[in-house]
Amino acid sequence: MRNDALKIFTAGVRAVQPQYLLPRHMRWQHQQLQLGEQVFKQPDLNKVLVIGAGKASAAMARETERILGNRIDAGIIVTKYEHTFPLKTIQCIEAAHPVPDDNSVQAGREIMRLLKNANERDVVIALISGGASALLVDCPPGILLSELQAVFNQLLQCGATIEEMNTVRKHLSAGIKGGQLLRTAWPATVVSFILSDVIGDPLDIIASGPTVADRSTFADAWEIVRQYQLTDKLPVSIIRWLHLGLNKEVAETPKPDDPIFTKSFNYLIGTNRIALEAAAAMARELHYTPVIVTDSLKGEARDKARELVTQVQQYDGPRPACLLLGGETTVTINNPGKGGRNQEFALAAMIALQQAYPDGGQMPVLLSAGTDGTDGPTNAAGAIVDKGVLQLTAQRRLSPEKYLTQNDSWNFFDQTGGHVITGPTHTNVMDIIVVLIP
The missing domain is CATH 3.40.50.10180 (Glycerate kinase, MOFRL-like N-terminal domain)
Structure with a gap:
């Protein structure tokens, strides 16, 4: 599978x-x-x-x-x-x-x-x-590249959505x-x-x-900065530029x-929908019943992973089945581990799957990966969870919960053979999640 x-x-x-x-x-x-x-x-x-x-x-x-x-x-x-x-x-x-x-x-x-x-x-x-x-x-007048870099880093770490990040970026x-x-x-x-x-x-x-x-507008950008409590974390030049915009001293x-x-x-x-439809066609070819659940998955990766496992447990359609999801989750980084949203999603899903299928029998296979071949600042596109990953987890006495707490999904899957590595794919339409139900 x-x-x-x-x-x-x-x-x-x-x-x-x-x-x-x-x-x-x-x-x-x-x-x-x-x-x-x-x-x-x-x-x-x-x-x-x-x-x-x-x-x-x-x-x-x-x-x-x-x-x-x-x-x-x-x-x-x-x-x-x-x-x-x-x-x-x-x-x-x-x-x-x-x-x-x-x-x-x-x-x-x-x-x-x-x-x-x-x-x-x-x-x-x-x-x-x-x-x-x-x-x-x-770089707008009076703003250095290093100061823009600081903004990009803060936006990536605070859990802002892509819409919020790009609203701020447009006004910088x-x-x-x-x-x-x-x-x-x-x-x-x-x-x-x-x-x-x-x-x-x-x-x-x-x-x-x-x-x-x-x-x-500049007002929208400022509200996002305020909402994520970044006003004291951003360089003075950035705050000054946003205020110039708010006061209409810089063109909208x-x-x-x-x-x-x-x-x-x-x-x-x-679009992601085009990718999901092609994935569904391949699933059909491999004799699975494909179900496109959504092309709009968003929210905190670990929460959405747990919700998906509940959906899988409740699935009562024809088998074997292939559930397909597309979209882009987010990760609020609280610890200095290494990973990306797809690896974090797969790790959280694995923990939930182990609880739902304690004997390992009939456990679904789950893959979560980025269509661009990149997941966070790592060499992986994402990760896959199957019996092989579970066996190595047990053999090496690894605690998936500990790695999830540390936002360290890359190191977990590096030790358990779960990485999906594609290299650059030269396209980019968010993520694809594949769940195969036997």
Whole structure:
């Protein structure tokens, strides 16, 4: 069953690869460029520029080069270290994630420089995926990169949701996030192709919405900082900038009625739902009855894991069954262990499964992993719980409860052979959880 769970997960990840998604939305034929529903005829077209940011942006850029060939005039993308591909025309910058580094700032500078020279007959193709909030940044006046890094770290550790984190990040950007990139690109037409790593696929939240009107305000950002009691933990320059925004001394992010959005077209091409449906198809092929429970799982990882085990116990449908869930849980870090939300989810689920199935018989197999191949600051995509993991836990006399208390799921699964390790997958549509019920 372990192999079946891995095959089902892999099928989901494969379905949201840029090489399968982009050709449905982009083509060059009969002397015209088609991008989504937008068609640009050769005589009306000056330059085609490509920009991009995110864990999938290099794979998206490679596919864009394959489709458009020498029709691309110039391009710059930024992706996570070790997520790149050889590209012909488009320059690729590698930067840090989930906390930005100097290369993230350089990428912001280079992309803005490219867009500043665009005119009204130019078309900008924006390739956007999760991870871009850290990979593509700019430092507002008076704020150092080290101070922005401090904010990113605090947001990651306090248990804030991705919506909350990106609301704050948008208001700590003076030229990129929250639709501001379009101010630089104006009057060029910008067509964005987006992979969603956010529950509900809100375009203004994914990658901090560089090409989308921003619904949030400085007041919203400040409320999040206050709610998580970060006002005394953040650098003075950050607090000062947010206050300038609150007092309307710094321009708000552009809102839906801003004319810059009349030449911006956004296409959502990859989602968690697409991945789950492909996973369900593979489960069916392997003779399981698939049930897609949700593509909107959120909340504290360990709480949601316990709730899922209760659902599994109550399942009374056809067997063998495959329950599928997608979404993104959060972890409030209270201790200095090593792990990520998927490993923590799997560890909490294992404890609950051991209680629910004390003799180990008929115990389901559970896998929880990130479609991007990364779970927290670790080399694993996630973890799997099966009889083999239980046997090694018993043999080595490990206490899963102790590792969970320490937020140390990586070290637990490292000793029990439970890691799911894929390497970079070059896509990013949140997490997939697979539960196989015999």
